[in-house]
Amino acid sequence: LPTGLSQWFPALEVLDVSGTGLTEMGTELLSLPCLHTLLAKNNRLGGPGSLPKGLGQAPLARSLRVLNLSGNRFSEVPPALLQLRGLRSLSLGGNRLQGIPPDIQELHSLEFLYLGGNFITAIPPELAKLPSLRYLVLCDNKIQSIPPQLAQLHSLRSLSLHNNLLTYLPREILNLVHLDELSLRGNPLVVRFVRDLTYNPPSLQELAGRTVKTRNIPYTPSDLPESLVRYLSLASNCPNPKCGGVYFDSCVRQIKFVDFCGKYRLPLMHYLCSPECSSPFSSASQSSTSQSESDSEDEASVAAHRMQKVLLG
Amino acid sequence: DMLVQRANTLYFRYTRNLVDNGNGKFNLMILCWGEGHGSSIHDHTDSHCFMKILQGNLKETLFAWPEKKGNGEMTKKSERVLRENQCAYINDSIGLHRVENISHTEPAVSLHLYSPPFNSCNTFDQRTGHKHKVTMTFYSQFGERTVC
Numbered sequence: 491l492p493t494g495l496s497q498w499f500p501a502l503e504v505l506d507v508s509g510t511g512l513t514e515m516g517t518e519l520l521s522l523p524c525l526h527t528l529l530a531k532n533n534r535l536g537g538p539g540s541l542p543k544g545l546g547q548a549p550l551a552r553s554l555r556v557l558n559l560s561g562n563r564f565s566e567v568p569p570a571l572l573q574l575r576g577l578r579s580l581s582l583g584g585n586r587l588q589g590i591p592p593d594i595q596e597l598h599s600l601e602f603l604y605l606g607g608n609f610i611t612a613i614p615p616e617l618a619k620l621p622s623l624r625y626l627v628l629c630d631n632k633i634q635s636i637p638p639q640l641a642q643l644h645s646l647r648s649l650s651l652h653n654n655l656l657t658y659l660p661r662e663i664l665n666l667v668h669l670d671e672l673s674l675r676g677n678p679l680v681v682r683f684v685r686d687l688t689y690n691p692p693s694l695q696e697l698a699g700r701t702v703k704t705r706n707i708p709y710t711p712s713d714l715p716e717s718l719v720r721y722l723s724l725a726s727n728c729p730n731p732k733c734g735g736v737y738f739d740s741c742v743r744q745i746k747f748v749d750f751c752g753k754y755r756l757p758l759m760h761y762l763c764s765p766e767c768s769s770p771f772s773s774a775s776q777s778s779t780s781q782s783e784s785d786s787e788d789e790a791s792v793a794a795h796r797m798q799k800v801l802l803g
Numbered sequence: 804d805m806l807v808q809r810a811n812t813l814y815f816r817y818t819r820n821l822v823d824n825g826n827g828k829f830n831l832m833i834l835c836w837g838e839g840h841g842s843s844i845h846d847h848t849d850s851h852c853f854m855k856i857l858q859g860n861l862k863e864t865l866f867a868w869p870e871k872k873g874n875g876e877m878t879k880k881s882e883r884v885l886r887e888n889q890c891a892y893i894n895d896s897i898g899l900h901r902v903e904n905i906s907h908t909e910p911a912v913s914l915h916l917y918s919p920p921f922n923s924c925n926t927f928d929q930r931t932g933h934k935h936k937v938t939m940t941f942y943s944q945f946g947e948r949t950v951c
Contacts, residue, residue, distance in 0.1 A: 560838070583908060584907035648816075673841070679930070
């Protein structure tokens with residue numbers, strides 16, 4: 491950036507330096523107190539000096555609303571960027587990102603986040619701590635699974651997941667009630683019932699814990715060692731409405747299909763307390779696959795009905 | 804809010820903006836595609852469809868019609884990237900297509916001519932070939948925002 495920029499244009503609000511071959515943006519940025527939009531796409535940014543030191547203390551940290559760094563060479567989200575507390579819109583599309591830092595949650599005003607076209611393999615659950623996030627783009631990456639916590643993004647209107655490596659989605663995704671759009675094409679979503687998920691038999695501690703919980707055996711903190719009191723408080727309820735059981739660490743991961751009125755079949759991952767729970771109607775028969783496949787009286791289908799307009803392509 | 808919208812996209816998916824309805828004989832519209840925006844696989848309800856790229860690039864992927872009793876992945880016939888000022892044509896006898904802006908940095912704008920005009924078509928699930936009729940809407944008409 492040219493020296494003297496902030497002296498010549500102290501009231502600068504929008505700066506577009508896209509396509510100029512920049513390799514770093516220097517300290518001139520720190521003296522622009524009114525800058526709310528910075529567009530620097532298609533440059534050569536990505537190295538250590540890309541963003542100036544002291545960004546967190548500059549007026550920019552509070553004034554900047556929009557930052558577009560798409561089409562550069564960032565292999566990680568620069569830590570300095572996470573100090574831009576006022577940021578509403580961030581694009582890092584078409585870079586070389588391998589992951590998303592958990593500290594992304596520091597950008598608590600973020601509404602729009604574009605991370606398409608990178609090499610991201612996993613999503614940190616901390617991403618779900620962005621309360622205003624409305625538009626999240628993760629297409630064209632290498633993502634293998636979505637953390638169920640993402641369902642806590644109550645403001646989310648649009649989620650772009652196309653062209654990744656997803657084989658299933660967490661069941662909790664149906665909780666995103668404000669979601670208007672969801673793109674899933676180009677993922678190797680399983681199309682047939684998958685039954686071979688490994689099941690580690692429960693430990694004696696787990697079996698005892700389940701019994702205490704399901705039979706409502708009363709206990710007080712003075713009855714048990716603190717570690718066991720804590721353990722018992724971590725019981726999860728089996729989502730199978732016909733079961734009512736609990737589990738701790740040992741559970742079956744099962745893929746259940748949610749049928750959107752015969753148009754799309756989405757594989758959603760459930761956690762169940764035992765293999766028997768996966769087929770509540772059958773009496774331990776092996777051929778219950780077709781039963782489960784066509785079972786659309788699942789409570790999930792109610793939420794699914796809400797989402798059927800949401801799917802794109 | 805306005806700042807966010809102006810610098811990025813005003814919308815969450817591509818928008819269809821009607822320009823001229825040719826006394827009922829055709830629809831002429833401008834489609835605005837943000838980064839990463841794409842359409843579903845769709846047919847063209849027995850109409851002629853011309854498309855010209857006004858800005859940016861769009862990838863067109865052609866698909867064969869799914870078999871009547873088929874229940875598997877749809878067959879991709881070809882794909883190409885259309886550059887600025889390039890034109891494309893399709894109708895139902897040629898096949899089905901998906902159009903997408905695969906750029907993560909540039910929006911794209913295209914001009915579409917449909918004759919006769921139509922406001923519903925079928926979209927197809929690429930994994931199964933199942934089709935689903937949809938009604939198409941306009942984001943704006945003759946410069947005025949359409950409120951649904």
